[in-house]
Amino acid sequence: MMKSSATQTANKWDFTNQARFHVALKKIKLYHMKKYLFTFALSLMWITLAFASDPAYENAMKKQISSMNTIQSSEQSQTVANGFIRIAEAKSEEWLPLYYAAYIKATAAFRFEVNKDQYFDQAMELVNKAEKIAPNNSEITALKGFVIMGKLSVDPMSRGQEMSPLAMQTFGKAIALDKENPRATTLMAQMELGMSQFFGSGPDKACGLARVGLELFSKEEAKVTENYILPTWGKREAVQVANACK
Amino acid sequence: MAFGQTIISGKVLDEKGISLPGANVFIKGSFDGTSSDASGAFSFESSESGDQLLVVSMMGFKSQEFPITLSQSKIEIPSIKLIEEFNEMNTVTISAGAMEASDEKKSVILRPIDIVTTPSAMGDIVGAFQTLPGTSTVGNDGRLFVRGGDASEVGIYIDGMRVGNAYGTTAGNVPTRTRFNPNLFKGTFFSTGGYSAEYGQALSSTLALNTKDLAKRSQGDLSIMSVGGGYSHTLANEKRSISISGNIFDLKPYQALIKQNFDWERAPFGRDVELAAQQKTSKGGLWKVLARTESGGMQLWQPQPGMPDRGLLIDLKNTYSYAQTNWRRGFENGWSLFGGISFSQNKDILNLGGLDLERKNQLSHAKWTAGYDFSDRLAVKNGVEYFRNDYSEVLTQESLERSFGENQGFLFTEWDWYLSRKLVLRSGLRAGISSLAEEKWLDPRTSLAYKISKNGTLSFATGRFHQLPEERFRILAPSLKNTESKHLILNYLYQKDGKTFRAEAFHKSYDHLVRFEGIHQNPRNVRNEGDGFARGFDVFFRDRESLKNTDYWITYSFVDSKRSYFQYIGQVQPDFAPKHNLSVVVKHFVPSLKSQLGLSWSFNDGLAYTDPNLTGEMNSKTGMFQNLSLSWSYLPQPNLIIHGAITNVTGHQNIFGYQYAQNPNEQGRFESLPLGQGAPRFLFLGIFFTLSKDKNANNLNNL
Numbered sequence: 001m002m003k004s005s006a007t008q009t010a011n012k013w014d015f016t017n018q019a020r021f022h023v024a025l026k027k028i029k030l031y032h033m034k035k036y037l038f039t040f041a042l043s044l045m046w047i048t049l050a051f052a053s054d055p056a057y058e059n060a061m062k063k064q065i066s067s068m069n070t071i072q073s074s075e076q077s078q079t080v081a082n083g084f085i086r087i088a089e090a091k092s093e094e095w096l097p098l099y100y101a102a103y104i105k106a107t108a109a110f111r112f113e114v115n116k117d118q119y120f121d122q123a124m125e126l127v128n129k130a131e132k133i134a135p136n137n138s139e140i141t142a143l144k145g146f147v148i149m150g151k152l153s154v155d156p157m158s159r160g161q162e163m164s165p166l167a168m169q170t171f172g173k174a175i176a177l178d179k180e181n182p183r184a185t186t187l188m189a190q191m192e193l194g195m196s197q198f199f200g201s202g203p204d205k206a207c208g209l210a211r212v213g214l215e216l217f218s219k220e221e222a223k224v225t226e227n228y229i230l231p232t233w234g235k236r237e238a239v240q241v242a243n244a245c246k
Numbered sequence: 247m248a249f250g251q252t253i254i255s256g257k258v259l260d261e262k263g264i265s266l267p268g269a270n271v272f273i274k275g276s277f278d279g280t281s282s283d284a285s286g287a288f289s290f291e292s293s294e295s296g297d298q299l300l301v302v303s304m305m306g307f308k309s310q311e312f313p314i315t316l317s318q319s320k321i322e323i324p325s326i327k328l329i330e331e332f333n334e335m336n337t338v339t340i341s342a343g344a345m346e347a348s349d350e351k352k353s354v355i356l357r358p359i360d361i362v363t364t365p366s367a368m369g370d371i372v373g374a375f376q377t378l379p380g381t382s383t384v385g386n387d388g389r390l391f392v393r394g395g396d397a398s399e400v401g402i403y404i405d406g407m408r409v410g411n412a413y414g415t416t417a418g419n420v421p422t423r424t425r426f427n428p429n430l431f432k433g434t435f436f437s438t439g440g441y442s443a444e445y446g447q448a449l450s451s452t453l454a455l456n457t458k459d460l461a462k463r464s465q466g467d468l469s470i471m472s473v474g475g476g477y478s479h480t481l482a483n484e485k486r487s488i489s490i491s492g493n494i495f496d497l498k499p500y501q502a503l504i505k506q507n508f509d510w511e512r513a514p515f516g517r518d519v520e521l522a523a524q525q526k527t528s529k530g531g532l533w534k535v536l537a538r539t540e541s542g543g544m545q546l547w548q549p550q551p552g553m554p555d556r557g558l559l560i561d562l563k564n565t566y567s568y569a570q571t572n573w574r575r576g577f578e579n580g581w582s583l584f585g586g587i588s589f590s591q592n593k594d595i596l597n598l599g600g601l602d603l604e605r606k607n608q609l610s611h612a613k614w615t616a617g618y619d620f621s622d623r624l625a626v627k628n629g630v631e632y633f634r635n636d637y638s639e640v641l642t643q644e645s646l647e648r649s650f651g652e653n654q655g656f657l658f659t660e661w662d663w664y665l666s667r668k669l670v671l672r673s674g675l676r677a678g679i680s681s682l683a684e685e686k687w688l689d690p691r692t693s694l695a696y697k698i699s700k701n702g703t704l705s706f707a708t709g710r711f712h713q714l715p716e717e718r719f720r721i722l723a724p725s726l727k728n729t730e731s732k733h734l735i736l737n738y739l740y741q742k743d744g745k746t747f748r749a750e751a752f753h754k755s756y757d758h759l760v761r762f763e764g765i766h767q768n769p770r771n772v773r774n775e776g777d778g779f780a781r782g783f784d785v786f787f788r789d790r791e792s793l794k795n796t797d798y799w800i801t802y803s804f805v806d807s808k809r810s811y812f813q814y815i816g817q818v819q820p821d822f823a824p825k826h827n828l829s830v831v832v833k834h835f836v837p838s839l840k841s842q843l844g845l846s847w848s849f850n851d852g853l854a855y856t857d858p859n860l861t862g863e864m865n866s867k868t869g870m871f872q873n874l875s876l877s878w879s880y881l882p883q884p885n886l887i888i889h890g891a892i893t894n895v896t897g898h899q900n901i902f903g904y905q906y907a908q909n910p911n912e913q914g915r916f917e918s919l920p921l922g923q924g925a926p927r928f929l930f931l932g933i934f935f936t937l938s939k940d941k942n943a944n945n946l947n948n949l
Contacts, residue, residue: 056277057277060277075267078267078281079268082268082269083279085303086270086272086279087277089272089274089275089301090272090276090277117335122305157797158357158359162432165462166462195884199840199882199884200840
């Protein structure tokens with residue numbers, strides 16, 4: 001009955017205040033009795049967890065996440081990544097700030113005119129730090145695959161042979177750790193699409209994965225509240241892959 | 247401003263005093279902090295109070311901490327200087343003599359995949375290196391010849407362990423290949439001189455091959471080729487992997503289809519079994535095992551000048567085994583340790599026109615190194631090595647045997663000192679002792695690199711190198727001492743956006759080379775009396791960016807070499823050192839065809855030889871050598887590769903020398919036969935299929 005740590009933490013944030021708890025309870029009542037009791041017991045556990053949380057940390061994270069969504073230049077990305085690194089320094093037991101710092105570094109390498117290898121290497125360093133705090137975490141593993149994909153994209157001709165199986169393997173591991181992680185499935189879909197375009201083998205597999213990814217994103221969206229600080233990115237990528245299938 | 251808040255401001259600079267944007271400035275243990283702006287300035291408020299630590303950090307730089315007391319409303323720190331850490335990306339690399347093939351390192355000249363996709367190489371590791379600066383193609387030999395040195399002057403290593411008899415045994419004028427499959431290796435380091443004190447017993451060059459780490463997945467690889475076939479199976483998990491492969495090759499069916507110039511009685515054939523295993527040990531160590539055993543043979547009629555019939559029948563059988571294991575581990579405290587042992591055994595059973603000869607060579611090597619990083623500026627590597635070499639020759643019919651056994655010991659130390667990010671000095675010392683030669687020696691080596699511009703590096707290397715003569719001479723004269731060379735190398739390397747330009751000038755002196763009287767097949771009075779030199783320059787240009795889907799490189803090497811060696815009395819241009827060497831390799835990927843097309847062209851101005859009908863030694867030169875090779879790799883689906891290649895497309899008549907009769911004919915002339923190619927062209931066709939859960943896997947490396 002142990003859920004993966006990512007899902008567990010995800011749900012934790014759904015119930016940070018009483019009002020939401022009641023809304024959730026109403027929904028839960030729709031389920032039949034056995035399941036209700038079981039879920040209720042779990043919910044109580046989450047409440048305890050929620051009370052144990054640190055509002056300063058939470059607020060700092062929320063602030064950084066909202067500035068993350070407005071990044072328009074490599075300088076801004078550096079500023080926001082720094083913000084997350086500061087939170088990571090102060091809360092050395094949390095993997096999430098390191099995760100975001102790594103994600104920002106990786107996306108900056110994709111988006112802006114920077115030394116891509118250097119940015120991806122820094123992203124990888126941050127991913128590895130996050131992994132030490134939370135081993136076998138699906139989100140971190142998926143991000144690791146994303147960074148490998150980035151390294152690959154710098155020089156596909158010579159790195160493809162070594163890195164494309166590594167990226168695939170890493171996304172596979174991320175999916176195995178949490179089948180509900182939409183980012184793991186979507187990134188795998190992106191890789192599959194690239195492979196199918198290269199080999200002209202038809203994008204069926206990629207499209208299937210992208211569809212699953214989109215379903216998982218809608219499931220995830222249902223959970224997202226204003227206090228939700230776990231990763232939610234990736235829907236745009238899933239839509240892109242899905243569009244390529246039309 | 248709220249009560250109790252302090253504004254902390256200041257400026258972050260790099261060590262040159264230039265403003266550093268993007269640095270992270272914060273109060274340790276709190277969320278209060280900011281980043282430095284474009285001018286390096288920062289300012290933030292903190293609600294903390296009392297004694298705190300202000301941290302200034304940035305990736306790639308050493309973090310700094312300042313104790314501050316938050317009691318007043320404003321604290322200003324005028325300038326904070328961050329010092330950049332030394333790492334591989336921002337410090338200079340020594341490039342004199344060195345050429346790396348790797349996916350990771352920045353000073354890369356060749357990538358591992360280039361070895362298998364260079365058309366003229368036909369999947370042979372050394373074949374790919376023959377397109378690099380400082381090498382010459384000797385078409386009827388196949389081995390690696392570096393800067394006026396003969397093939398024995400190149401030391402070949404796998405994971406730092408010396409490989410005995412790395413090339414297959416062959417008959418005269420039949421080119422050989424490296425025994426090891428390129429898909430074993432993740433990277434190579436090739437030096438054409440001035441190399442590290444870690445390597446010795448090689449006058450000219452080292453070729454260090456590094457085997458792959460853990461395999462990524464379990465898979466089976468099947469290959470079906472015009473010259474044979476094989477299967478390799480790999481089992482892998484996150485901790486360990488093992489792969490076992492078996493191959494057979496036989497040129498008989500091929501030669502039945504395609505007309506040969508050589509008079510084969512039995513076409514070359516062989517089989518091999520190979521095992522490679524990797525295991526992660528606790529706390530970041532890696533343990534590897536590599537073992538290989540193979541056997542093969544050939545029978546060939548070699549025509550003799552002045553003899554009307556088929557000539558001399560050469561019958562050759564070879565068995566070879568190689569095994570090694572090594573362990574390495576890096577420690578967080580700056581230590582890195584390596585230990586390895588290797589063993590190779592080569593046995594040749596020859597029949598040369600009725601004369602039975604058996605040759606056996608065994609080489610064992612044990613090595614232990616310990617490296618320590620004192621800081622990011624100073625590192626040392628020390629090592630100790632032991633070699634045991636046994637060699638014997640038996641004339642079977644006469645039951646005559648001769649043999650020698652030899653122990654060698656070495657100690658080396660090498661220091662890397664970064665005086666700045668732009669300037670590095672490497673100094674090493676290698677000491678050796680030989681029981682058979684009863685000799686001790688010391689080789690100092692030094693190199694220096696200076697980064698003269700953002701993308702340009704100038705390096706210099708010098709050193710002394712010792713090598714004991716080849717076994718076939720030592721068995722005749724066991725007291726033979728080391729031969730010796732000294733290198734002087736100046737190198738310029740420019741790398742930017744997928745373009746590489748490399749120019750190198752060198753001078754190499756030789757001393758105590760082997761000389762003898764009589765003929766090559768029967769040397770007498772073998773002694774260390776020869777000397778000589780090689781000097782010249784080479785240029786290399788590679789561009790992987792400018793033309794879409796195209797990668798090409800051009801190499802020109804000039805070697806002016808003269809030496810007194812073997813039977814030659816005066817200093818002559820050796821018969822393996824052409825003056826002008828040119829090669830061009832082009833690879834073009836055509837996405838619509840899912841194919842990579844390859845072209846390689848190599849040229850040299852001909853090899854020196856002695857015509858006994860003229861006066862003097864090495865008085866003639868063969869015509870120029872040319873080889874245009876083409877290849878086509880087709881990937882119809884991810885796990886299937888079809889590869890075809892053809893050498894010497896133009897059918898150029900390459901002559902590598904002449905064989906002269908030992909005595910003049912009735913007209914007083916020495917009759918001769920040209921030493922030519924086995925066939926005008928060589929054709930290769932292979933199908934490589936990978937079976938794996940991951941349908942995208944392929945065995946591209948087996949091409």
